[in-house]
Amino acid sequence: MARQSISFTEPNDEWLKSQVDSQEYSSKSELVNDLIRQARSQQKQIDWIKAKLEKSEKSGFTDATKEQILAESKSNLNG
Template sequence: MIKKSITVTDQQEQWIQAQMATGNYASDSEVLRDLIRKEQMRNTQIESIRNELIKAEGRGFTDKTPEEIMQDVIKRKQADVEL
């Protein structure tokens, strides 16, 4: 592992301490690593949705609402994860 030194605002420090106070984290580092993991997952999901939209554009028009399309994509991705 690589050790990093960061600077946070007072408000950010209070938030980090509040997260630790929940008992879900034992250290500042755990809080920050969890945030990074969540952001990495979010970016992966966004990229996946983007790719699905690009594929869908090539298939033509649909009567589905944007919300229905997004739910279909999410269901397909969840099914892929469960396999």
């Protein structure tokens, strides 16, 4: 595992310490790694949503009603 030296602002350091003190995490490193994993997961979700939005924007407009769009969406989800 790579070792890094990082600095935290006082409020962030106090928060990290409180999380370790509450035994939620065994160390600041474990907590920081967990926060990074969460951020990476969120970024994957954001990227997926962005891709879907870009695809939708490129697909153009429709004359279908909202009911027709909903029915088609449900049909696509159900196979």
